[in-house]
Amino acid sequence: MSNATSHAAEGPGCAPIAFLPPRPDVLARRDEIMAALTELVSAGGVVRAPLALKPFETDAFVAYRQPPLAVVLPQTTAEVSAVLAYCHSARVPVVARGAGTSLSGGAIPQADAVVLGLSRMNRILEIDLENRTARVEAGVTNLSISEKVAAQGFFYAPDPSSQLACTIGGNIAMNSGGAHCLKYGVTTNNLLGVTLVLIDGTVVTLGGKHLDAGGYDLLGLVCGAEGQLGVVTEAVVRLIARPEGARPVLFGFDSSEEAGACVADIIAAGIIPVAIEFMDRPAIAICEAFAKAGYPLDVAALLIVEVEGAEAEMAAMLAEIVTIARRHGVRTVRESQSATEAALIWKGRKSAFGATGRIADYICMDGTVPLSQLPYVLKRTGEICAGFGLEVANVFHAGDGNMHPLILFNANDPAEAAKAEAAGNEILKLCVEAGGCLTGEHGVGLEKRDLMRFQYSEAELAQQMAVRAAFDPLWLLNPSKVFPLEGRPA
Amino acid sequence: MQTFFTPAQRADPALAESEAILRRCVHCGFCTATCPTYVTLGNELDSPRGRIYLIKDMLENDRPATAEVVTHLDRCLSCLACTTTCPSGVDYMHLIDHARMHVEKTYARPLPDRAIRALLARILPYPARFRLALSLARIGRPLAPLFERIAPLRPLAAMLRLAPKGRPAAAPSDVSAKPLASSAAGSKRAIPYGNSTPASLSAAGAEAAPPARRVAILRGCAQRVLDPGIDAAARRLLSRLGIALVDVPGEGCCGALVHHMGREEEALGFARRNVDLWTARIAAGGLDAILVTTSGCGTTLKDYGHMLKRDPAYAEKAARVSALARDITEYLAECDLPALPARGLTVAYHAACSLQHWQKVTLAPKRLLAAAGFSVREPAEGHLCCGSAGTYNILQPEISAALQARKVSNIEATRADLVCAGNIGCLTQIGAATSLPVVHTVELLDWAYGGPVPARLAASARFAAAE
Ligand SMILES: Cc1cc2nc3c(=O)[nH]c(=O)nc-3n(C[C@H](O)[C@H](O)[C@H](O)COP(=O)(O)OP(=O)(O)OC[C@H]3O[C@@H](n4cnc5c(N)ncnc54)[C@H](O)[C@@H]3O)c2cc1C
Ligand code: SF4
Numbered sequence: 001m002s003n004a005t006s007h008a009a010e011g012p013g014c015a016p017i018a019f020l021p022p023r024p025d026v027l028a029r030r031d032e033i034m035a036a037l038t039e040l041v042s043a044g045g046v047v048r049a050p051l052a053l054k055p056f057e058t059d060a061f062v063a064y065r066q067p068p069l070a071v072v073l074p075q076t077t078a079e080v081s082a083v084l085a086y087c088h089s090a091r092v093p094v095v096a097r098g099a100g101t102s103l104s105g106g107a108i109p110q111a112d113a114v115v116l117g118l119s120r121m122n123r124i125l126e127i128d129l130e131n132r133t134a135r136v137e138a139g140v141t142n143l144s145i146s147e148k149v150a151a152q153g154f155f156y157a158p159d160p161s162s163q164l165a166c167t168i169g170g171n172i173a174m175n176s177g178g179a180h181c182l183k184y185g186v187t188t189n190n191l192l193g194v195t196l197v198l199i200d201g202t203v204v205t206l207g208g209k210h211l212d213a214g215g216y217d218l219l220g221l222v223c224g225a226e227g228q229l230g231v232v233t234e235a236v237v238r239l240i241a242r243p244e245g246a247r248p249v250l251f252g253f254d255s256s257e258e259a260g261a262c263v264a265d266i267i268a269a270g271i272i273p274v275a276i277e278f279m280d281r282p283a284i285a286i287c288e289a290f291a292k293a294g295y296p297l298d299v300a301a302l303l304i305v306e307v308e309g310a311e312a313e314m315a316a317m318l319a320e321i322v323t324i325a326r327r328h329g330v331r332t333v334r335e336s337q338s339a340t341e342a343a344l345i346w347k348g349r350k351s352a353f354g355a356t357g358r359i360a361d362y363i364c365m366d367g368t369v370p371l372s373q374l375p376y377v378l379k380r381t382g383e384i385c386a387g388f389g390l391e392v393a394n395v396f397h398a399g400d401g402n403m404h405p406l407i408l409f410n411a412n413d414p415a416e417a418a419k420a421e422a423a424g425n426e427i428l429k430l431c432v433e434a435g436g437c438l439t440g441e442h443g444v445g446l447e448k449r450d451l452m453r454f455q456y457s458e459a460e461l462a463q464q465m466a467v468r469a470a471f472d473p474l475w476l477l478n479p480s481k482v483f484p485l486e487g488r489p490a
Numbered sequence: 491m492q493t494f495f496t497p498a499q500r501a502d503p504a505l506a507e508s509e510a511i512l513r514r515c516v517h518c519g520f521c522t523a524t525c526p527t528y529v530t531l532g533n534e535l536d537s538p539r540g541r542i543y544l545i546k547d548m549l550e551n552d553r554p555a556t557a558e559v560v561t562h563l564d565r566c567l568s569c570l571a572c573t574t575t576c577p578s579g580v581d582y583m584h585l586i587d588h589a590r591m592h593v594e595k596t597y598a599r600p601l602p603d604r605a606i607r608a609l610l611a612r613i614l615p616y617p618a619r620f621r622l623a624l625s626l627a628r629i630g631r632p633l634a635p636l637f638e639r640i641a642p643l644r645p646l647a648a649m650l651r652l653a654p655k656g657r658p659a660a661a662p663s664d665v666s667a668k669p670l671a672s673s674a675a676g677s678k679r680a681i682p683y684g685n686s687t688p689a690s691l692s693a694a695g696a697e698a699a700p701p702a703r704r705v706a707i708l709r710g711c712a713q714r715v716l717d718p719g720i721d722a723a724a725r726r727l728l729s730r731l732g733i734a735l736v737d738v739p740g741e742g743c744c745g746a747l748v749h750h751m752g753r754e755e756e757a758l759g760f761a762r763r764n765v766d767l768w769t770a771r772i773a774a775g776g777l778d779a780i781l782v783t784t785s786g787c788g789t790t791l792k793d794y795g796h797m798l799k800r801d802p803a804y805a806e807k808a809a810r811v812s813a814l815a816r817d818i819t820e821y822l823a824e825c826d827l828p829a830l831p832a833r834g835l836t837v838a839y840h841a842a843c844s845l846q847h848w849q850k851v852t853l854a855p856k857r858l859l860a861a862a863g864f865s866v867r868e869p870a871e872g873h874l875c876c877g878s879a880g881t882y883n884i885l886q887p888e889i890s891a892a893l894q895a896r897k898v899s900n901i902e903a904t905r906a907d908l909v910c911a912g913n914i915g916c917l918t919q920i921g922a923a924t925s926l927p928v929v930h931t932v933e934l935l936d937w938a939y940g941g942p943v944p945a946r947l948a949a950s951a952r953f954a955a956a957e
């Protein structure tokens with residue numbers, strides 16, 4: 001029947017990814033937990049009605065769904081601390097949530113968990129241009145930091161395609177990257193400090209406006225920890241001065257392999273443009289239909305290469321890149337002619353996943369491979385999908401070797417959904433076999449959890465779990481994620 | 491997204507349409523970032539994605555709406571910022587329309603809420619009643635603080651506060667309709683010099699004009715009462731351009747006000763009546779366009795074709811009317827108005843949601859203003875609604891006030907001399923919270939091209955001098 005609840009926690013078709021079984025004692029105390037939480041946060045901060053909990057049951061990894069026990073939306077670090085201290089003493093699991101744009105299911109709850117949403121903590125606290133830093137609450141969106149300082153000629157560099165919506169807290173948890181990270185580095189390279197609330201409610205600050213402190217690099221550890229070491233409530237990030245000029249250039253090729261080989265050669269030649277993004281034919285068609293950016297439609301693969309700096313600097317780098325591209329039979333080279341055109345080129349690229357929704361459902365993969373393997377992995381990806389009778393669109397951060405095959409399918413056809421998931425697993429294994437890894441920037445979350453053994457040895461996993469346990473010995477923070485369910489410490 | 495509808499449900503065309511809309515949503519969350527209520531309240535349930543999810547669950551399970559769900563759906567402004575943002579092309583407008591009808595059918599609102607809605611639905615669309623209500627409101631204004639203290643009566647307080655303080659401005663008297671020189675030849679509607687027609691055309695005069703230059707202006711309801719000067723300005727300007735205006739007697743409210751309350755039959759009633767009148771008018775000799783100076787209404791007119799598409803007697807006629815509906819600035823942009831020298835006045839252009847997000851008319855108003863010699867400034871966060879949203883400022887006074895304050899502070903930060911917009915709702919909402927003069931785009935254009943100083947500017951010596 002059409003009762004959606006019966007589908008909750010149920011993946012598409014065969015071998016669905018399992019959640020940790022909910023603790024019956026927690027479920028039984030639901031009313032008591034709600035009452036306690038209501039005391040701890042300001043008005044409107046607790047969502048309790050079962051129907052109202054459903055919209056929190058998933059993130060952008062929408063194939064998996066599980067409504068939480070409750071949702072709490074604190075407004076201050078003190079409230080977060082009180083909520084965590086309570087959940088710790090009451091032994092209730094907690095899943096932090098930013099904007100819920102995770103593509104690996106990082107923010108998907110579990111039946112016995114309280115979702116701790118940071119969306120009401122969305123203030124920019126301090127802009128310090130002298131020290132080139134911004135201090136923001138965790139629920140501030142990535143793009144709003146850049147918007148805030150744009151007039152002064154600054155920006156926050158990591159730019160996930162979801163930057164309009166995703167939060168700094170989520171970026172830190174996933175160590176997110178983006179098109180312009182080739183030159184500027186990912187989140188961890190642009191993060192200077194955090195305020196972190198530990199599971200027992202203790203508030204600690206790691207780092208600050210200064211560079212590198214003594215002792216262990218705990219900040220580095222928290223960045224990429226997928227909400228399992230604590231809840232970030234504030235962050236200090238680096239601001240960067242806008243370059244004199246910046247220009248995206250479109251390079252069209254007759255085959256994906258040639259475009260892939262061209263990327264490998266650019267990087268091998270020691271040239272680091274700001275961004276090298278890749279789109280294959282299906283992706284070009286999808287993005288052009290949405291953004292009307294003027295992408296060439298008659299090529300099999302497109303690279304968007306952005307150069308920046310002074311005019312002479314841009315021209316010099318571009319000339320070198322064109323020479324390399326010619327060696328790979330580049331068919332069209334087009335420089336953007338205006339700021340408007342440049343903006344459209346990036347709008348199309350950054351909307352690629354969403355725009356895919358116009359033609360099909362998709363799951364988005366996120367493997368990283370050594371650049372020399374790009375052509376091979378692209379070819380095999382196509383073959384794997386074809387083997388399952390599925391279409392694939394590729395649009396990704398090529399300069400980093402961070403691939404995002406979008407496997408297209410029909411979510412209302414369970415058999416096809418199962419095939420899509422199976423194809424996805426094959427592709428991720430391919431990335432590991434090719435000398436790469438399971439995730440470039442979307443995190444392990446729920447999606448890649450059961451593939452972790454494919455990449456790490458037992459000893460390596462045990463070491464990571466020991467670190468996790470040092471912060472959260474009871475495994476209350478986002479416990480269904482990252483580590484395979486079997487083989488965890490008792 | 492995966493959906494869970496049964497074959498029986500899919501047989502219902504309205505449900506099938508909503509399912510198709512839901513299937514497009516990939517739950518990426520982009521839309522949350524530009525949604526005024528999410529930005530203000532920070533709760534997924536008050537975001538487009540959250541509402542889509544609530545609606546999905548309600549429709550899939552054919553569940554009567556619950557108080558909780560209604561709370562979050564009611565908070566939606568229907569501003570459609572989400573639709574502008576959505577890369578996947580999710581047609582949120584028709585989904586929330588469907589949901590509102592479902593709410594209206596399955597949910598019994600608490601008595602005060604029901605009473606206020608019924609009151610609004612019986613007054614606002616009818617100019618005579620609205621005029622009377624405004625006079626009463628002026629007398630009743632001192633009661634506002636009292637109503638403020640009683641939660642269910644807060645909408646009444648909001649209503650009293652919104653009523654303009656003075657009498658509605660009378661339309662400025664007609665100044666000479668001196669003909670305008672067109673700047674460029676070869677325009678779509680090149681203007682014959684010296685061939686202008688007077689503002690109020692006799693029926694015979696309008697019939698004499700070729701159909702390519704004959705238009706009707708939607709007379710509407712609320713705007714007519716609140717500020718008749720706007721249409722007067724539009725009429726003067728069009729006349730000076732040699733465009734003939736035909737009157738369509740009997741035409742009334744477009745239906746938007748009740749449509750957004752989910753009162754579908756009433757809305758369709760208004761729509762059918764107007765469609766009939768215009769169809770007769772078209773049959774009687776053709777119309778180049780039906781022009782709208784209230785962009786909120788323009789959106790509804792443009793949607794008549796969709797609203798009536800399942801009514802065989804009206805589908806085709808309604809589609810024809812929708813195809814003719816144009817915002818006044820859309821139409822003027824094709825008239826090749828001559829460029830004028832700078833006037834030394836800066837205008838903060840407020841993009842009404844109905845224009846920028848619904849009708850996607852974004853450049854025309856700014857270009858027209860610039861060509862007319864105004865220096866145009868665009869306030870930050872221009873995508874955010876001002877909180878007016880039809881009856882929203884009455885039904886949701888708290889959120890509306892927060893958005894109003896945010897909008898006004900962004901507008902004032904531009905340090906412009908005045909504010910202009912293309913929708914009476916925005917004008918009233920913004921005007922209530924700023925000391926800057928607030929006028930309609932077409933009033934400024936009329937002024938620049940030979941009309942009188944807009945009434946709201948006339949009071950200030952500074953603008954009179956700028957003339
Ligand atoms: C269309 C689309 C395009 C995308 N493009 C990119 C891209 O180019 N690059 C990229 O890297 N990612 C991309 N993503 C993935 C996603 O946007 C990022 O992972 C992002 O950082 C998630 O942020 P969020 O605020 O939505 O976090 P959520 O999805 O809400 O949460 C993600 C994880 O972070 C944890 N978390 C959230 N907030 C906190 C906090 N304050 N403290 C501790 N833990 C927290 C959650 O528990 C969860 O594990 C894309 C996603 C979409 C839908
Ligand atoms: S932006 Fe569009 S596809 Fe994405 S969640 Fe919103 S409505 Fe759905």
Ligand code: SF4
Nearest residue numbers: 525566567569570572
């Ligand atoms: S119409 Fe406006 S208020 Fe409603 S969900 Fe969309 S963006 Fe939010």
